Amino acid sequence: MTTTAPVTATPQPPRGAEIRRHELAAFLRSRRERIAPEQVGLPRGTRRRTPGLRREEVAQLSAVGITWYTWLEQARDIQVSVQVLDALARTLLLDASERAHLFQLAAAADPTPAASCPSVTPALRETLRALEPFPACVQNSRYDILAYNRTYARLMGDLDAVPPEDRNCMLLVYTDSDWRAAIVHLEETMRLMAARLRASMAGHLGEPAWKMLLKRLECESPEFRENWRRYEVVGNRSKTKEFLNPYVGHLTLEHTDLWLGPQAGPRLVTYTPKNEETRERLERLYELAAGPREPREQRTP
Incomplete structure (x- = not known):
């Protein structure tokens, strides 16, 4: 009688997606365990045995379900939105390199300007430089x-000290104490900017980066929530602005948007002095501005 040996299936190596899920799970655990509760405003307590944060604490701080987050750390095959990844990156206090690694492991594109932004040409950099001592920057419609x-870096505090992913005028006006203290007509400015954002957002409904910005503003600023509920819409226009600069004092400036293309997208924003006193103070501010003389630009981590 002839017997046939049982056929044993050859183990298949893990697929790339599965490897990434396990790497993502390990990375999240390692980042969670290194953060002391006090770093995120939580009490340590006397019975804490978990190093760092607990899973439920990360889930709560990130506004996601504890079951869902547990599955994520267990390398379950679940979908992760860029909004959730952004929230986790903030909760886990990730730096630029760690944030980029998180999105790469999740096979997602980070929509923040710190990770990707329109290229700024050498000619545009030279224009920014040539405009000094007048403050100038390049913004997109968001x-x-x-x-x-x-000069723009010191117009309302120290922009270089702000993390690249937070260099957004809406966020800074509504949540940054230095910017808020520097704007003379703050309430009017906040209401106008919310109305301009709503007008711009009509062409970007559903886009992850816009949804992330809106959610963050609504979570962090009661004033934004109130202004957003007004459903006001205002187009772009030049206007006089006043600032109480922490270095040189009161500035009265004419704000102008110069569009860089046929669509209302990226624009060159300039501030020119309305009087001789402001002109002299801008010159002093330019001399006081620390750091390299090259115009700053968002870069991919």
Whole structure:
């Protein structure tokens, strides 16, 4: 009698997606365990045995379900939105390199300006430089600051000290204490900017980066929520603006948008002095501005 040996299936190596899920799970655990509760405003307590944060704490701080987050750390095959990845990156206090690694492991594109932005040409950089001592920057229709010169960096505090992913005029006006203190007519400015954002957003409904910005503003600013509920819409226009600069004092400036293409997308924003006193103070501010003289630009981590 002839017997046939049982056929044993050859183990297949893990697929790329599965490997990424396990790497993502390990990375999240390692980042969670390194953060002390005090770093995110939580009490340590006397019975904590978990190093760093608990899973439920990360889920709560990121506004996601505990079951869903647990599955993520268990390398389950689940879909992860860029909004959730952004929230996790903030909760886990990831730096630029760690944030880029998180999105890469999740096979997702980071929509923040810190990760990707329209290229700023050498000619445009030279224009920013040539405009000094007048403040100038390049923004997109979502108010992300894509590049800026030395004087703009110190117009409302220290923009260089702001993390690249937070260099957004809407966020700064509504949540940054330095910017809020520098704007003379703050309430009017906030209401106008919310109305301009609503007008711009009509052409970008459903896009992840816009949804992320809107959700963050609504979560972090009661004033934004109130202004957003007004459903006001305002187009772009030049106007006089006043600032209380922390370095040189009161500035009265004419704000102008110069569009860089046929569509209402990226624009060159300039501030020119309305009087001789402001002109002299801008010159002093330019001399006081620290750091290299090259216009700053968002770069891929």
